[in-house]
Amino acid sequence: MAYDINEDEFKAILKAAEDWPRADTLADFSYGTAGFRMRADLLDYVVFTVGLVASLRSRKCAGNAIGVMITASHNPAEDNGVKIVDPMGEMLMSDWEPYAKFMANARTPEQLRNCFMHIINTAQVHDHNARKVIFARDTRPSGARLVRALKAALEATNTEYVDYGILTTPQLHYLVKATNTVKMDKPYGEVSEEGYYKKLSKAFSEAINHATRPPSTPVTVDCANGVGAPKMKKLIEHLPEGALDIQIVNDRIESPEDLNNHCGADFVKTSQRVPQSFTGKAFDRWCSLDGDADRIIYYFVEEGKVFRLLDGDRIATLAAAFIGELVRKAGLDEVITIAIVQTAYANGASTKYVEQNLKLKVEFTNTGVKHLHHVAAMKDIGVYFEANGHGTVLFSERAVKAMRKHQPQSTAQMEALETLRALTDLINQTVGDALSDFLLVETILAHKEWTVKEWLATYTDLPNKLAKCLVTDRSAYTSVPGTAEQRLATPARVQPKIDEIVSKYRDGRCFVRASGTEDAVRVYGEAAEVYDTEDLVAKVCDFIGSYGGKSP
Structure with missing residues (x-):
């Protein structure tokens, strides 16, 4: 069936597009896990086309609100990006990613019209359906201009919209789901930024109610000089008095050049050192958010200023262990199962700890949050965190129903059940959320009466290294399906050589996967000793360089 375009x-679209011409570049734009992301001066037309796609997506989804977030997360301030959020707060359905790409790469009015028609007909979009888009941006100076481009597209398509101003990315995801569930029996939350804080603070109060006492030491939060700073301050205003002693650093949102500059989750994780403004003493608890506050990692220094990282793998194991204990204490362990979902980049020691100590199942998936989220959503309780600190815990409707119906047989069961129920509201069910995950970690540490020293002691990370090798053709490097990108299918000679090299090292592990953005492959290696890890990765890189690489 063909669907006619509304001429x-x-x-109106063509007239509005005149004010937002495509950047003078021959490069094609790609829509990935982070949506579109590039230099901000290239984005005007791209954001305009995203507005068109979001309007069509809303019509396809029977008038449900679609979200658009303008952010570049951990990138420097001169970059920006834009991504689409689906009705239940999840990332854009993968089948629609090519539509966003096609539209952004239309170079003439005729191509734009053809792309618009292609989406209408291929996706079977009914023109008469209602359409609504809600959107927000982070603190980057370019955001205000890009919002105007987005509004132009929405107004041209007669799309109802709500501009929520400056928010964290997870807050926008929350608002999308809250908007689309407001008339349901169990709405996700109040449709406002204030509602987000109310939901988290209420759940946090309930989650720590049965803890022996709140943490006795303060926690310092590095906000990357981004949007997380003002939003963390607002969250603190809603938390119960005396529950947490939170100190905030790197909150200079009025200085764009400071955004993610020598601070934030990505800097700390990548450079393996403390951020700018660090003043911590030995064993002080610190954490860092990224620029749009959807990632969080913890860390501290030991005596002698030895840096210790508590990254996404550590948060995942902490959460899974605690939730597993609650499920058992509540008497639900024969009803609800828990799984941890990891990528190949998870430290091998964390995987071994989960399987051998926690006795939980680990499932591996391809790199990328959308893959982790998809697998976790199929479990009763699915825990996923990338090592970079982006992740969450998903509770299935089946698990929530079991918690709701369960009748505790003792005071201990009742307390565990009440804490478990509170976590279903405390943990953002739509996307990784640094503010929500922060409260989750602090809740667990309070219950366990742990400092960062006890948390670190749960297992010892294997030394690891990530390297980049330039190659003449990254498309030649393909992974074997079903191996979570841990084994290469092509070039045929490479995987056997990697296996041969790895076999010479105790606890050795190494995999190679093609970069998504440049002619290079990423080489990840682990071994029992630091010098073995360095040697393993160097040997694999040398072989790839001799086989089909190119000099940097």
């Missing part, structure tokens, strides 16, 4: 609407 009046398209005339």
